[in-house]
Amino acid sequence: MSKELIDAVVDMREEDAVKIAEKLLESGAEPLGLLDDCREALGIIGNRFAAGECFVPELILAGEMLRQIGAMVKPRISGSGGAAQKKIGKIVFGTVEGDIHDIAKDIVVFMLDVNGFDVMDLGVDVPVAKFVEAVKSFKPQVVGLSGFLTLAYDPMKNTVQALVDAGLRDSVKVMIGGGQMDDQVAAYAKADAYGKDAMAAVTLSKGWVGAK
Amino acid sequence: MPKPENFDKLTPDQKRQARLEAWVNHEGLEFANPEAEKGYRERAQMFADAFLMKKPKRVPVAIATGFFPFLYAGYSCKDAMYDYEKLGKAMKKFHADFMPDTTASAGLYVPGRVLEILDYKLYHWPGHGVPENTSYQCAEAEFMKPDEYAAYMRDPSDYFIRTYLPRVMGALEPWKELPPFTDLLELPFIPWGMLPFGLPHIQETFKKLMQAGEISLEWAMKVAEIDNATITGLGLPKYQGGFSKAPFDVVGDTMRGTRAMMLDTFRKKKEILEACERIVPFMTKMPYGAYNWGSAPTVFFPLHKGADSFMSPKGFKELYWPSFKAVMLNLISDGMIPFLFVEGSYNQRLDLITDPDIPAGSTIWYFDKTEMKDVKKHLQGWACFSGNFPSSLLKTGTVDQVKDHTKQLLDDLAGDGGYYMVNGAVLDEAKAENVHAFVDTTKAYKL
Numbered sequence: 268m269s270k271e272l273i274d275a276v277v278d279m280r281e282e283d284a285v286k287i288a289e290k291l292l293e294s295g296a297e298p299l300g301l302l303d304d305c306r307e308a309l310g311i312i313g314n315r316f317a318a319g320e321c322f323v324p325e326l327i328l329a330g331e332m333l334r335q336i337g338a339m340v341k342p343r344i345s346g347s348g349g350a351a352q353k354k355i356g357k358i359v360f361g362t363v364e365g366d367i368h369d370i371a372k373d374i375v376v377f378m379l380d381v382n383g384f385d386v387m388d389l390g391v392d393v394p395v396a397k398f399v400e401a402v403k404s405f406k407p408q409v410v411g412l413s414g415f416l417t418l419a420y421d422p423m424k425n426t427v428q429a430l431v432d433a434g435l436r437d438s439v440k441v442m443i444g445g446g447q448m449d450d451q452v453a454a455y456a457k458a459d460a461y462g463k464d465a466m467a468a469v470t471l472s473k474g475w476v477g478a479k
Numbered sequence: 480m481p482k483p484e485n486f487d488k489l490t491p492d493q494k495r496q497a498r499l500e501a502w503v504n505h506e507g508l509e510f511a512n513p514e515a516e517k518g519y520r521e522r523a524q525m526f527a528d529a530f531l532m533k534k535p536k537r538v539p540v541a542i543a544t545g546f547f548p549f550l551y552a553g554y555s556c557k558d559a560m561y562d563y564e565k566l567g568k569a570m571k572k573f574h575a576d577f578m579p580d581t582t583a584s585a586g587l588y589v590p591g592r593v594l595e596i597l598d599y600k601l602y603h604w605p606g607h608g609v610p611e612n613t614s615y616q617c618a619e620a621e622f623m624k625p626d627e628y629a630a631y632m633r634d635p636s637d638y639f640i641r642t643y644l645p646r647v648m649g650a651l652e653p654w655k656e657l658p659p660f661t662d663l664l665e666l667p668f669i670p671w672g673m674l675p676f677g678l679p680h681i682q683e684t685f686k687k688l689m690q691a692g693e694i695s696l697e698w699a700m701k702v703a704e705i706d707n708a709t710i711t712g713l714g715l716p717k718y719q720g721g722f723s724k725a726p727f728d729v730v731g732d733t734m735r736g737t738r739a740m741m742l743d744t745f746r747k748k749k750e751i752l753e754a755c756e757r758i759v760p761f762m763t764k765m766p767y768g769a770y771n772w773g774s775a776p777t778v779f780f781p782l783h784k785g786a787d788s789f790m791s792p793k794g795f796k797e798l799y800w801p802s803f804k805a806v807m808l809n810l811i812s813d814g815m816i817p818f819l820f821v822e823g824s825y826n827q828r829l830d831l832i833t834d835p836d837i838p839a840g841s842t843i844w845y846f847d848k849t850e851m852k853d854v855k856k857h858l859q860g861w862a863c864f865s866g867n868f869p870s871s872l873l874k875t876g877t878v879d880q881v882k883d884h885t886k887q888l889l890d891d892l893a894g895d896g897g898y899y900m901v902n903g904a905v906l907d908e909a910k911a912e913n914v915h916a917f918v919d920t921t922k923a924y925k926l
Contacts, residue, residue: 279745281745281746319827321791322787322788322789322790322791322794323741323788323789323790324741324742324744324745324789324790324791324794327738327741327742328741328742328745331742364610365609365610365612365613366609366613366616367603367608367609367616367618368616370619370737370738392609415616416613416614416616416907417545417870417871417874417904417906417907417908417909418546418612418613418614418907418908420871420874420875420908421908446823446904447870447871447904448871449869449871451869451871451872451875451876452871452875454875455871455874455875464788
């Protein structure tokens with residue numbers, strides 16, 4: 268474990284973080300260990316975000332640092348099998364039909380992923396039927412519906428209803444989030460919960476799969 | 480009330496007062512009947528009082544509309560942008576049925592044909608990238624590349640003409656081949672500078688601009704007719720005059736896109752600050768395009784990238800606020816009133832925005848989702864405030880819930896004046912009976 272790397276990522280020192288990672292790899296550090304360090308740093312950043320001490324730009328820059336370090340690490344682990352992180356649960360996620368907003372969705376998917384979930388990201392403007400198919404084939408414990416517009420209320424409601432109609436509703440928890448969403452909309456859409464941001468989505472999902 | 484001859488010599492307060500009086504006294508309007516004229520005056524006066532932090536006769540109420548008038552009338556969102564007849568009918572029905580205290584302009588629904596001709600890429604609109612019954616939505620991209628701040632700052636107009644517009648409008652792509660207009664210096668250079676305009680593919684760009692121009696002109700005349708019918712027929716004043724943006728949002732929304740802009744706040748702080756400063760004079764000038772003497776002297780700013788979760792309070796103070804404040808102060812000194820629409824929330828910004836350099840009573844703050852009791856605590860006696868009636872309640876709530884919430888907001892916020900009622904996010908879908916309850920409960924409230 269490299270405290271130096273963790274600190275650089277947590278303190279948002281992008282150039283330092285990349286340089287430190289390069290140096291570590293050159294000096295023969297275990298490549299997968301670097302990814303563990305990044306995940307540890309992301310955990311700290313996520314907690315700070317939840318506490319209101321850092322903000323969306325920090326999450327995006329952290330993702331960017333993780334991407335760069337991941338790209339350096341990847342060629343070095345291909346032969347060794349690259350033991351994947353153990354996943355704690357499966358989530359189907361997407362922005363509902365008619366809505367093309369992706370920034371918040373991407374951040375939530377990223378935070379769910381680094382917190383150990385196997386996330387199937389269906390993208391934006393996702394038709395109801397596509398959610399149903401994904402739940403059938405991927406068998407997630409959680410479905411996340413994202414939407415920015417007030418016009419996303421009904422597509423959210425319709426998506427939940429389609430899961431009911433397909434006999435799948437009892438197999439999943441449904442969370443909603445995005446610009447004009449709130450508890451009132453969650454009740455309207457018959458979702459299980461509203462999450463106000465990426466870390467709320469992580470906390471909700473962990474609670475539902477029984478992870479701490 | 481004509482513009483005073485000594486206008487330039489007035490103080491900012493006097494200028495603001497003169498502009499507001501010209502608006503209330505409806506310079507240049509002819510009403511359908513005396514009742515409409517009286518209603519117009521009363522309503523405009525209530526808003527003017529609220530803007531100046533006085534107690535109005537009653538709390539005025541506005542409806543911030545998205546596509547609600549069309550969905551309510553049984554039309555699609557696409558109709559709003561493609562069918563002038565339906566545009567007119569929907570706006571007429573909306574205002575006549577709900578009678579808010581302001582005119583919602585038909586100008587919000589821009590002609591889709593113009594966007595099509597230009598092949599405009601920054602947005603998707605109903606029937607063009609998003610379904611016909613969905614509102615237009617931003618499709619951000621890095622239309623300005625990360626290494627182009629210097630080129631933009633050197634000459635923003637040249638950068639827009641030859642780099643930005645060719646990227647954001649497919650129809651103007653050939654403009655990237657144009658020479659800079661600053662080359663047209665002396666007689667020997669003129670024909671060389673004209674050469675590109677002889678090329679068929681460049682000429683095609685101008686044909687498209689002319690087409691887009693003709694449609695825009697026809698549309699603008701239609702919009703003026705529709706708005707005017709509401710203003711002078713029903714006596715509902717338009718309370719939004721000009722339009723501008725915070726410089727940081729110009730870079731973030733228009734040129735770099737949210738994600739890239741957020742990374743730039745770490746990687747290119749100095750460039751952001753310089754670019755924002757460069758934009759100040761442009762954003763100061765922009766609102767006057769839509770303002771005539773007698774229009775509401777308000778300048779509407781939709782505020783985006785400085786919201787609570789989008790940056791730290793420190794980032795807001797350093798990167799977002801200085802150039803934004805500079806634009807506001809320029810407008811305030813000319814008696815214009817910055818009308819700030821805080822999208823998302825500013826719960827962590829209330830102590831920052833109440834900046835002692837901004838004179839009391841010179842701005843209007845309209846909130847989407849900020850905690851309103853805190854707003855009152857910080858802004859009462861400093862500026863007019865409004866907003867945060869949840870759009871979710873208008874769509875999903877019951878009439879009684881809407882009545883209760885409206886009354887609660889009024890009890891909490893309206894008593895000391897300087898307040899008007901408006902929904903938070905713009906309204907697309909809602910139950911008609913809820914919108915009636917929202918408007919009528921406000922109108923019946925005794926101050």
